[in-house]
Amino acid sequence: MIKALRLNAADNVATLLEDAGKGETVLVISEQNETLGELELLQAIPFGNKVALRPMKPEDHLIKGGVAVGKAIKPVPQGQLAHVQNIRSLNLDIPEVMINEIITQMEIEVD
Amino acid sequence: MQTFRGYQREDGSVGIRNLIMVIAADECAEGIARAISEKTPGTVVVTNYNTCMYGGNEEMIGTMINAATNPNIAGALVINMGCGSITPDLVAGPIRATGRPVETLTCIKESGTVSTIREGLKRIAKIVEHANATPMVDAPISKLLVGIKCGGSDTSSGIASNPSVGLAADKLIDMGASAVAGELLELLGCEHILKERAVTLEVSEKINQLISDEEKRWHVEGTQVETMSVGNSIGGLTTIEEKSLGALAKTGTKPIQDILRINATKLEKPEAPGMYMSETTMLCGGSAMHFAALGCQVILWTTGGAGFNNPIVPVIRVSGNSQLINEDIDIDATGVMRGEDSLENVSEQILKTLEGVINGEKTAIEDFGYAYCSLIQKDQRVERLLSIPAE
Structure with missing residues (x-):
């Protein structure tokens, strides 16, 4: 089963360790390689990208490595890709034109 | 050790x-x-x-x-x-x-x-x-200063190589050695964490000032200087804070004793053992010479597959990228990215290799080929135009 790594107990996202397809179930593991549970992906998520472990509301912080590194700009359901289409920086945003380019190049399914 | x-x-x-x-x-x-x-x-x-x-x-x-x-x-x-x-x-x-x-x-x-x-x-x-x-001696580990840097970073850096090096850095500090990191632009968004780690309010303010100075040098209106690329984001990095956090992970969690300045009037060095930040540049060749000038005997370097090397300060290279890792890399952290290895185990491998290198063993590409000994010179005129304090 494809694995997703949660770096810190406080995190609400895990990082995919391989490319995974829509509807696929992934195994969530801790940084100490303990099994934490299984999760069904709502969309395809490529290697190195993050899946939401819990639902987020707009303005909720994205927590990775125990630290807030962004905030949701729309509801993010559990199992969805948490990335530039639904998350923004807390300090210094990527320009919109670049965000659109990233979404296009990654073929992110945007609802 | x-x-x-x-x-x-x-x-x-x-x-x-x-x-x-x-x-x-x-x-x-x-x-x-x-x-x-x-x-x-x-x-x-x-x-x-x-x-x-x-x-x-x-x-x-x-x-x-x-x-x-x-x-x-x-x-x-x-x-x-x-x-x-x-x-x-x-x-x-x-x-x-x-x-x-x-x-x-x-x-x-x-x-x-x-x-x-x-x-x-x-x-x-x-x-x-x-x-x-020159006489050979058994020196206490307190005489060791380790430079810590990332270069050619990718998704694996923030998850595998940087946290492994961070854990190794924490253990080195506990043993009584010292370590120093730099790359202040890549600490944008990490100021609140650094504030908690700074030993005094004065150090915390100095860190904020020097990060802000570095931001001024790189973010000049009307110029196209990249701090985060489309490639970073396709690789999975969503925000500058996430990128910075990955970069910060290599510095571990220990208190930050000081942030060492490198400029036209001074080059500060660690005065007591512990973890330090510095104005060491994020540009690879120049950073190794900054580490050399600060007195580092060895460098821990996280990367994808880049065989960065310096002729004065031996470089121990750590990679977690299974697509890029090659014979230049000293430490294989790819198991962490496959969910088959732990940061704890990789940090122990780092310390084992480090122990060998500081006792005379060669790194993977020592003696084979080196980066140029680049010397960084910030232009005093530009500094003045950007209103960055000279002292």
Whole structure:
């Protein structure tokens, strides 16, 4: 089963360790390689990208490595890709034109 | 790892290598320096690439002088052409003051290039003799300063190699060694974490000031200087904070004793054991020379597959990227990315390799090929135009 790594107990996202397809179930593991549970992906998520472990509301912080590194700009359901289409920086945003380019190049399914 | 076997220098420092620096104090002396070095094993050429004037080049010359007093350096030969304002003694004086043997040569006073090379070979032989007589000692680990840097970062850096190095750094600090990181632009968004780790409010304010100065240098209205690329985001990094956080992970969790300045008027060094931040540049070649100048004997380097190497300070390379890892990499952290290895285990491998390297074992590509010894020179005029304080 494809694995997703949660770096810190406080995190609400895990990082995919391989490319995974829509509807696929992934195994969530801790940084100490303990099994934490299984999760069904709502969309395809490529290697190195993050899946939401819990639902987020707009303005909720994205927590990775125990630290807030962004905030949701729309509801993010559990199992969805948490990335530039639904998350923004807390300090210094990527320009919109670049965000659109990233979404296009990654073929992110945007609802 | 309580001690390491190294070379006892006259100033009390202990090196893990026993090298001689051949300094071209101006760009015209580069060929002479290289000709002497090519015939003398165990020597490293460092060149002032940027004119023979001193005014405006103080920072670079300062880095050069301090690199020559790195614990891994036994002595130096300083050469200049002789028509500029950087005299050999200006460079040699502070190096000699540390007790290291230093010889100086001025080409136009030696009847030219060929004579200077001939005389240089005679002079450097005396320094080699001195270096070979350097006593070996079992030094306490408190004499060790480790540089920590990432280069060619990708998704695996923030998850595998950087946290592994961070964990190794924490263990080194617990053993009584010191470590220093830099790359202040890549700490944007991490100020609140650094504030909690700074030992005093003064250090915290100094960190914020220097990060803000670095942001001014890189974010200049109307210029197209990248801090985060589309490639970073396709690789999975969503925000600058996430990228910075990955970069910060390599510094571990220990209290930050100080942030060391590197500029035209000063080059601060650690005064007590512990974890330090610094103005070491994020640009690879120059960063290794900054680490050399700060007194680091060894560097821990996280990367994808980049075989970064420096001739003065041995570099231990760590990669977690299974697509890029190659024979240049000393530590394989790819198991973490497959969910098959732990950060704890990789950090132990790092410490084991480090222990070997600080006791004389070669790194994967030591002696094979090195990056240029780039010397960073911030332009005083640009600094002033950007209202960055000079002191």
